[in-house]
Amino acid sequence: MDAKEIISKLTLMEKAALLSGKNEWESRDIPRLDIQSITFSDGPHGLRRQEGAGDHLGLNASLPATCFPTAATVANSWDPSIGEEIGAALGEEAVAQNVDVLLGPGLNMKRSPLCGRNFEYFSEDPILAGKMAASYVRGIQSQHVYSCPKHFAVNSREYRRMAMNAVVDERTLREIYLTAFEIAVKEGGAKTIMSAYNEVNGKYANENEHLLVDILRNEWGFDGIVVTDWGASNDHVAGVKCQSNVEMPNPGLDSARELIKAATEGEGRITEAEIDKAILPIIEAAIYFKENDHTKGFDKEAHHAIAKKAAVNSAVLLKNDEDILPLAAGTKVCLRGPFVEKPRYQGSGSSQVNSTKVETIAEQIKNYDLTVVEKPQDAEVVLFFFGLDEIAESEGGDRMSIDIPEYQIKELESLTVFNKHIVGVMSAGSSVKMPWLDNLQGLLHGYLTGQAGASALLDIITGKEIPTGKLTESYPFAYADCSIYNYAGTEKRNLQYREGPFIGYRYYDTADVAVQFPFGFGLSYTTFEYSALTVSADGVKFTITNTGKRDGAEIAQLYVGKAESGLIRPKKELKGFKKVWIKAGQAADVEIPFDDKTFRYFSTVSNKWEIEGGEYQIYVGASVADIKLTGTITKEGTITELPYDINTLPSYKSGKVRNVHYEEFEKLYAKPLPEEKVGPLDINDAFCQMEDAKSGIGRLVYRILKKKLDQSYEKGIPDLNIMFIYNMPFRAMSKMTGGMVSREMTESIVTIFNGHFFRGLGGVIGGFFRNRRENKKYEERLRRN
Numbered sequence: 112m113d114a115k116e117i118i119s120k121l122t123l124m125e126k127a128a129l130l131s132g133k134n135e136w137e138s139r140d141i142p143r144l145d146i147q148s149i150t151f152s153d154g155p156h157g158l159r160r161q162e163g164a165g166d167h168l169g170l171n172a173s174l175p176a177t178c179f180p181t182a183a184t185v186a187n188s189w190d191p192s193i194g195e196e197i198g199a200a201l202g203e204e205a206v207a208q209n210v211d212v213l214l215g216p217g218l219n220m221k222r223s224p225l226c227g228r229n230f231e232y233f234s235e236d237p238i239l240a241g242k243m244a245a246s247y248v249r250g251i252q253s254q255h256v257y258s259c260p261k262h263f264a265v266n267s268r269e270y271r272r273m274a275m276n277a278v279v280d281e282r283t284l285r286e287i288y289l290t291a292f293e294i295a296v297k298e299g300g301a302k303t304i305m306s307a308y309n310e311v312n313g314k315y316a317n318e319n320e321h322l323l324v325d326i327l328r329n330e331w332g333f334d335g336i337v338v339t340d341w342g343a344s345n346d347h348v349a350g351v352k353c354q355s356n357v358e359m360p361n362p363g364l365d366s367a368r369e370l371i372k373a374a375t376e377g378e379g380r381i382t383e384a385e386i387d388k389a390i391l392p393i394i395e396a397a398i399y400f401k402e403n404d405h406t407k408g409f410d411k412e413a414h415h416a417i418a419k420k421a422a423v424n425s426a427v428l429l430k431n432d433e434d435i436l437p438l439a440a441g442t443k444v445c446l447r448g449p450f451v452e453k454p455r456y457q458g459s460g461s462s463q464v465n466s467t468k469v470e471t472i473a474e475q476i477k478n479y480d481l482t483v484v485e486k487p488q489d490a491e492v493v494l495f496f497f498g499l500d501e502i503a504e505s506e507g508g509d510r511m512s513i514d515i516p517e518y519q520i521k522e523l524e525s526l527t528v529f530n531k532h533i534v535g536v537m538s539a540g541s542s543v544k545m546p547w548l549d550n551l552q553g554l555l556h557g558y559l560t561g562q563a564g565a566s567a568l569l570d571i572i573t574g575k576e577i578p579t580g581k582l583t584e585s586y587p588f589a590y591a592d593c594s595i596y597n598y599a600g601t602e603k604r605n606l607q608y609r610e611g612p613f614i615g616y617r618y619y620d621t622a623d624v625a626v627q628f629p630f631g632f633g634l635s636y637t638t639f640e641y642s643a644l645t646v647s648a649d650g651v652k653f654t655i656t657n658t659g660k661r662d663g664a665e666i667a668q669l670y671v672g673k674a675e676s677g678l679i680r681p682k683k684e685l686k687g688f689k690k691v692w693i694k695a696g697q698a699a700d701v702e703i704p705f706d707d708k709t710f711r712y713f714s715t716v717s718n719k720w721e722i723e724g725g726e727y728q729i730y731v732g733a734s735v736a737d738i739k740l741t742g743t744i745t746k747e748g749t750i751t752e753l754p755y756d757i758n759t760l761p762s763y764k765s766g767k768v769r770n771v772h773y774e775e776f777e778k779l780y781a782k783p784l785p786e787e788k789v790g791p792l793d794i795n796d797a798f799c800q801m802e803d804a805k806s807g808i809g810r811l812v813y814r815i816l817k818k819k820l821d822q823s824y825e826k827g828i829p830d831l832n833i834m835f836i837y838n839m840p841f842r843a844m845s846k847m848t849g850g851m852v853s854r855e856m857t858e859s860i861v862t863i864f865n866g867h868f869f870r871g872l873g874g875v876i877g878g879f880f881r882n883r884r885e886n887k888k889y890e891e892r893l894r895r896n
């Protein structure tokens with residue numbers, strides 16, 4: 112039977128049930144028609160397949176799997192072939208562990224360095240993030256499983272992530288926040304997409320017609336499954352209407368009942384034909400996955416080797432004064448810092464992998480020709496292994512600052528008393544500020560290396576391998592230097608993206624703000640020279656010569672700008688890149704083609720991608736701040752009408768967007784900005800909003816949560832449950848409790864928090880019995896069919 116025939120045999124109750132999850136990880140099955148559940152599992156840099164009690168926060172044990180470097184790390188390789196290799200290995204492990212849809216990669220834009228999940232995201236640049244994400248998707252899907260890019264879209268903060276409205280102008284939305292997804296869908300062929308928790312311009316991502324229908328389905332031609340983030344469904348009927356296919360994780364049968372009611376009780380909110388349309392990709396997937404052979408297993412050692420290769424190719428050498436690295440054979444080294452014995456190699460939360468094994472520096476150092484001494488004063492070089500603590504990089508919470516913990520800086524400073532030859536080896540999945548940099552003679556940034564990080568880093572330190580990674584995010588001198596500094600921290604629901612397109616280097620480069628390390632920066636043990644640029648209608652060609660003594664790789668970057676423009680524009684924007692391996696003393700001819708994204712901008716006049724006519728500047732560089740070759744090209748325009756007079760948007764014209772006034776942003780936004788909601792709590796408000804709840808019970812719950820949260824920060828170990836609940840809206844109680852709590856009950860609980868204790872309690876008790884009865888009835892009907 113094909114998918115359409117199966118659908119014709121389903122009852123409405125079965126259809127409605129198929130559109131939400133059965134438990135933490137599976138969609139519903141219909142045994143009488145041989146429709147199997149689809150099994151989802153995290154995650155982006157390694158499988159987190161739970162066999163026992165499931166949770167979406169990485170709390171309960173999962174089966175051992177390879178922990179690859181996280182996305183933020185692998186992005187530094189600028190090498191899609193590595194993404195593809197990791198993807199294929201992830202896909203193989205997914206099949207081996209009976210997983211059909213792998214919930215990754217994550218590709219939200221790194222808007223703020225404080226976002227707690229930056230370690231799971233690729234970059235502050237959409238082209239780079241998109242190309243890397245597409246490579247993972249291709250790799251994963253080559254193994255006959257689906258990849259699920261996430262979180263669609265504009266989910267760039269953890270605080271209040273489930274109760275937040277991202278307010279972003281249409282052009283910035285398209286060019287900055289959606290382009291990476293577009294590439295993952297169109298070039299990667301992603302078959303699943305995860306809708307984000309937040310609202311985008313006043314509509315939850317999962318019921319946002321503009322995102323899910325106009326753009327994802329109609330413009331990009333996506334024909335796969337949209338799955339909600341875990342607990343991200345608000346109004347299930349509205350979601351299905353927008354062709355969101357599976358509500359996860361386990362709302363019981365409450366959501367299914369809502370759907371049936373809307374389809375049958377003359378409300379006219381949804382038709383059965385729309386429900387059929389939403390089921391189609393689920394049935395197609397269930398048929399597709401049936402063929403998979405789950406008995407094969409995977410080669411742990413081979414995957415460990417892939418993790419190591421990725422870590423080697425992604426490490427970034429940031430400082431190397433007097434060529435302190437690589438260390439010569441026999442060098443006397445002293446190992447210091449908190450990560451010698453206990454590496455930090457991944458982040459916390461749903462992406463956390465139970466690794467098949469984890470290397471440590473302490474044990475791996477024995478395999479290298481170095482002499483380890485105890486005291487720093489007896490060493491020729493001190494290797495200091497340091498970085499961000501676990502609490503700083505976790506789903507569910509943002510960082511408080513971009514600092515390295517004080518105790519580590521103190522340790523570093525105390526080492527300088529004994530030895531001036533210190534090489535820092537850093538672990539962190541996001542940018543940090545470096546006022547301590549002068550204390551180091553060398554700095555190798557491994558990011559979060561995955562399980563094979565120790566040998567990968569030691570290979571580079573000893574020169575067995577050469578560093579080839581470059582940064583995929585900017586390193587500001589201070590958080591206050593960021594364009595989003597005045598906007599990203601709001602505690603309110605409406606999170607205005609007032610900086611427009613000027614995030615990361617787009618801001619620093621345009622507004623001339625000095626940074627510690629620019630986007631695209633990375634050193635090598637060899638040197639390169641660029642020459643002979645030619646620009647044609649198809650792209651750029653140039654030559655790179657390895658002028659040093661070692662074979663190595665250079666990451667050449669193509670940026671495009673348009674100095675004379677009637678549009679808001681960053682000075683330069685990345686439009687292509689190539690990593691080229693070149694032998695010492697040899698030269699390589701490099702080509703970077705133009706594509707459909709090189710010159711396009713999104714016009715809010717025509718509501719289409721257009722090209723502005725005129726001269727464009729072409730830059731080829733080793734980083735955004737180190738342009739080696741320049742040229743120009745003239746393009747014919749596709750439209751002359753501009754969306755605004757740029758002189759009326761002075762901050763955006765200059766790129767100096769740190770203090771954009773409300774009115775200027777409103778002008779860019781081109782409609783009235785949303786007001787903050789006032790009045791009593793409703794089911795979409797979050798637990799963290801109960802500080803001033805009417806009822807003492809509400810305020811007490813808030814105080815308990817806050818206290819536990821603070822304790823977890825004090826300890827430095829994330830309490831994921833508390834972090835999740837703190838930011839969770841009340842409605843999630845009915846979406847994540849396997850049918851125990853209905854929406855009606857949740858509404859009554861909120862009534863209690865609003866100070867109407869007895870009315871609320873009555874609703875909770877009545878709702879409890881009604882819900883139990885209805886669930887039973889529904890389940891029986893599903894069994895009987």
Ligand code: BGC
Pocket residue numbers: 153166167168214261340341461
């Ligand atoms: C995360 C997703 C993850 C899901 C399932 C959510 O909390 O945001 O990235 O895939 O849980 O674990």
